[in-house]
Amino acid sequence: MKEKKETMNNQEQGSNILPKHIIEKLFPNELPNPEELEKRYPPRNLPEGAMVTRVGPSPTGFMHIGGVYAALISERLAHQSNGVFFLRIEDTDEIRSKPETTEVIVKSLDLFDIPVDEGMELSGEEKGKYGPYTQSARKEIYQSLVKSLVEEGLAYPCFCSSEEIDEITGQQTEENDEITKRNGEKSEKEDPEESIRTGYYGKWAKWRDALPEKIEKELEKETPFVIRFRSTGNFKNKVKVRDLLKGDLELSENDQDRVILKSSSGLPTYHLAHAVDDHYMGTTDVLRGDEWISSLPLHLQLFESLGWKPPRYGHIAPIQKMEGTSKRKISKRKDPEANAMMYEEVGYPSEAVVEYLLNLANSTFENWRKANPGKDNREFELTLARLANSNGPLFDFTKLNDVSKEIISRMTASEIYERGLAWAKKGDARLAEEMEKHPEYAKSVLNIEREGEARPRKDISKWADLAAEIGCFFDPIFDEKKEETEEMLAFVSKEDREAAVNAFIETYDENDTKDEWFEKIKDIARKLGYAEGAKQYKLAPEKYKGQVGDIAKIFRVLLTGKTNTPDLYSIMQVMGKERVQKRLTITD
RNA sequence: GGCCCUAUCGUCUAACGGCUAGGACGUAUCCCUUUCACGGAUAAAAUCAGAGUUCGAUUCUCUGUAGGGUCACCA
Numbered sequence: 001m002k003e004k005k006e007t008m009n010n011q012e013q014g015s016n017i018l019p020k021h022i023i024e025k026l027f028p029n030e031l032p033n034p035e036e037l038e039k040r041y042p043p044r045n046l047p048e049g050a051m052v053t054r055v056g057p058s059p060t061g062f063m064h065i066g067g068v069y070a071a072l073i074s075e076r077l078a079h080q081s082n083g084v085f086f087l088r089i090e091d092t093d094e095i096r097s098k099p100e101t102t103e104v105i106v107k108s109l110d111l112f113d114i115p116v117d118e119g120m121e122l123s124g125e126e127k128g129k130y131g132p133y134t135q136s137a138r139k140e141i142y143q144s145l146v147k148s149l150v151e152e153g154l155a156y157p158c159f160c161s162s163e164e165i166d167e168i169t170g171q172q173t174e175e176n177d178e179i180t181k182r183n184g185e186k187s188e189k190e191d192p193e194e195s196i197r198t199g200y201y202g203k204w205a206k207w208r209d210a211l212p213e214k215i216e217k218e219l220e221k222e223t224p225f226v227i228r229f230r231s232t233g234n235f236k237n238k239v240k241v242r243d244l245l246k247g248d249l250e251l252s253e254n255d256q257d258r259v260i261l262k263s264s265s266g267l268p269t270y271h272l273a274h275a276v277d278d279h280y281m282g283t284t285d286v287l288r289g290d291e292w293i294s295s296l297p298l299h300l301q302l303f304e305s306l307g308w309k310p311p312r313y314g315h316i317a318p319i320q321k322m323e324g325t326s327k328r329k330i331s332k333r334k335d336p337e338a339n340a341m342m343y344e345e346v347g348y349p350s351e352a353v354v355e356y357l358l359n360l361a362n363s364t365f366e367n368w369r370k371a372n373p374g375k376d377n378r379e380f381e382l383t384l385a386r387l388a389n390s391n392g393p394l395f396d397f398t399k400l401n402d403v404s405k406e407i408i409s410r411m412t413a414s415e416i417y418e419r420g421l422a423w424a425k426k427g428d429a430r431l432a433e434e435m436e437k438h439p440e441y442a443k444s445v446l447n448i449e450r451e452g453e454a455r456p457r458k459d460i461s462k463w464a465d466l467a468a469e470i471g472c473f474f475d476p477i478f479d480e481k482k483e484e485t486e487e488m489l490a491f492v493s494k495e496d497r498e499a500a501v502n503a504f505i506e507t508y509d510e511n512d513t514k515d516e517w518f519e520k521i522k523d524i525a526r527k528l529g530y531a532e533g534a535k536q537y538k539l540a541p542e543k544y545k546g547q548v549g550d551i552a553k554i555f556r557v558l559l560t561g562k563t564n565t566p567d568l569y570s571i572m573q574v575m576g577k578e579r580v581q582k583r584l585t586i587t588d
Numbered sequence: 589g590g591c592c593c594u595a596u597c598g599u600c601u602a603a604c605g606g607c608u609a610g611g612a613c614g615u616a617u618c619c620c621u622u623u624c625a626c627g628g629a630u631a632a633a634a635u636c637a638g639a640g641u642u643c644g645a646u647u648c649u650c651u652g653u654a655g656g657g658u659c660a661c662c663a
Contacts, residue, residue: 056663057663058662058663060662060663090663092662092663093661093662093663095662096662096663162660162661165660165661176589180589195589195590197591199659224661226661235590246592246593250592251591251592252590252591252592258661259660259661260661261661263661264661265661267661269660269661269662270662270663273663274663289657289663290592290656291657291658291663292657292658292663293592293593293658294591294592294593294657294658294659295658295659315593317593317594317656317657318656320656322599326655326656327655327656328656329656329657359600359612360600363600363611364602366600366611366612366613367611367612370612389601389602390601391593391595391656392593392594392655392656392657393599393600393601394599394600396599396613396614398599398613398614399600399612399613399614402613402614403613449625449626453626454626454627455625455626455627456626457625457626458625459624459625518622521622522622525622533622534622547622548622549621549622550622551622552623553622553623555622556623556624557623562623562624563624564623564624565623565624565625566623566624566625567624568622568623569622
């Protein structure tokens, strides 16, 4: 609490200070003193330029994808600079917080591979020297600082009930309506009257200058009270702040006497908790959603009143989505994609989501990725300068799918098997069962046109796609949808179809090379009056019933129940002769 | 409504005040091909509007317009 600025003259300040016995009644519990706290949380010993960043989600059910985005950015910036990234659970809202959902937050960070240096771990234990990292466990710390603010006349108790606050707001609105009306009647030459803002400030702040006796009376009645910050700001004055992302900002000073300590729980509001925690925890850079910009003046005031140097701030534009014709922030209540865990549920590999988010943060990421296909995305250097250009991007699933396809296409068949199976166990029990029963077969299926291929297939964007891609290889799943094949085969006559199948079965040899195999197909095509290539057919379509592709399609549909599949030859190789024969003949 | 932020193809974005405004996703067409993908090629597609500064403005300034944020004992 050194270097406090003397913003008021002595006389004024004198009248603001409450008698000691009242302050003791306000804070009856024993509290640590600020000097002790400074010693308990010494400055961090870090190299020059190291950033200490944090993420502070509240445990209210699930982790928001925007929270993951901010966490990812914060974590990368900290670790790129040899700094520290920590997790703080912001559970000061006793009504909405559900302590058990802290686990969801920890799991979400873990899922997206965002390592936390300090704070809650998967085990449920906290690590780090600047804890506790859960705000509800730091109650005394906040109270201690609020108490010292009161001692210095920088904060005061307020006994207004919420009804009284509503009343004040109502009155302000009413008066303001009248002003608007009067202004409307004025000619253009006359100066309009100033409008009245709602809120607890200036003359509306009932308890700001209450006499000690009055306060004592309420205390005797045990009326619930909050502690409010005594703002010395003037709304007409501007504060200049340099934001890491938005650049120079000019904001009106805060003149509201905001609540810093709540009545029922004795816990602080976000504003106070932010200042206290980020001071003691040594945060150097606060990266948070840009919805906080408007409370920045308050936060700066708080830091000043506490005699502390504020951190640097970077306000991140939120990820948005389109609703009808308007953009809006992705909402926890309305949008399933807000839930960070949803991406795992539908089977996006977590690194796909991470890379998608990295690309939103720094659009140069995709160029880097293209130039460094195999590298770990941690080697990409995230910059604030690039992030500053991002302005509330719309979440684009199509793009996410593309990023994800690319990533999955680089995986080995075994990796896809392992991860796909892990997903299927929760998301597609039938597929999981088959995959587990036939692991080697499943892997060979997944390996079609994959490993060793210069350009592996890119047909899986999420594990939920797996069923459609490989389900048909497993007999029980295939058998279920066999009826649909008739329709797909309508393009060819029954006679040709039977002739083709019979001819094929007669000559099929598993040991044929692809060329040999294809020669036989062409042969069948020719004998049935089909062109042996698409080109010949195109040149003189009237001479043929169709082309070799049509013959292949017969087999394709009979074997897989689908018209679009990977290479037919490979499919047959993987399925094995017995299964091929069975599926081709059994149709009648 | 007050205050604040923002504005380039449908989407994400690139462009010391200076080449024909570039790339990616998506879309369309073509090539490759036993289907579908993959890959390759091509195309359509944008500087919100109006003033000003300037030899020259997507870039700087102003005004308007539009979108977003915020105005809690929620974070």
